[in-house]
Amino acid sequence: MANTAEGQQHPLGIYFKIWILLFILSGLSYAVDILQFEGLLRWSLVCIFMMLKAGLIVAVFMHMVWERLAIVYAILVPPLALIVLMLLMASEGDYTELTRIYYFIGGSG
């Protein structure tokens, strides 16, 4: 009788390394707030640490780097549509704010 081996078996060390990295990255993103970084520096640092943490969790803790590309693409490609949604709603939100400022604050007189 054949027993199909489908489990993800990896050495423990890699989990501890990623764990420590996640702690460091969280500490760094908290430091961004403590040190009161503002403007572009703040946004870019927050986003970089966020993407790195998300990537490490999905890749190692959720074992995506060891899966076959058939499932990796099936799961990771559809969320790209959300970037389009985000861009659309960002331009929408910007426009709404402008009209509100114009009609409720600036243009009321």
Next chain:
Amino acid sequence: MTEVNVTDDRPSGMQGVIADWASDQRAFKGVPWGKAMMWIFLLSDTFIFSSFLVSYMTVRMSTPVAWPNASEVFALHMFGANIPLILIAIMTFILITSSGTMALAVNFGYRKNRKMTTLMLVLTAILGASFVGMQAFEWTKLISEGVRPWGNPFGAEQFGATFFMITGFHGAHVSIGVLFLLIVARKVWRGDYEDDTERRGYFTSHKGSYNIVEETGLYWHFVDLVWVFIFAFFYLW
């Protein structure tokens, strides 16, 4: 019994994607159906949370009223000083720690180390429950300060609605995850996933397989993943 790995003799890379999808069999080689279903559920959950975060972005961008300063709103008065975001930082570290213990539980599960798997699952559940407890404390504090879904003393009215919606939905996910972890921990402890067990029921469809621990783990890591985005967009932005 011989060990056969279904993915050993299959092409890799882009050729593998085409070969797997065109194989007139299951497309996800080497992925048990439970894991494939969990991934598809998590994909749908990604869209739900992203819709919440995008709507939060939209209302925050479109209001001419200043948004409350998260650094001050979520500060705690400790040791005679206001420490910004301290509770949120502790919650973040707790959730990451629980992700680590979960990863260890999955690993011990595949090694068929029942004792350590149960211990790690219970530890993960305790960390998750303490996260929910801290969130309840945070909600209580904000509500006592007058934050409501329709208004608050700090600035833009939409703050309360988006805050309660997003953290509430995430907190519900953590709570369900804790239950899920405890159920699986009990089954691991009883030996429901051993080769010689006769027990059958919920979450015990495969004899001798600890895949369910990995599937529970996927859900738990996803909850941690969502918190990464909430932490960045809601608390640090």
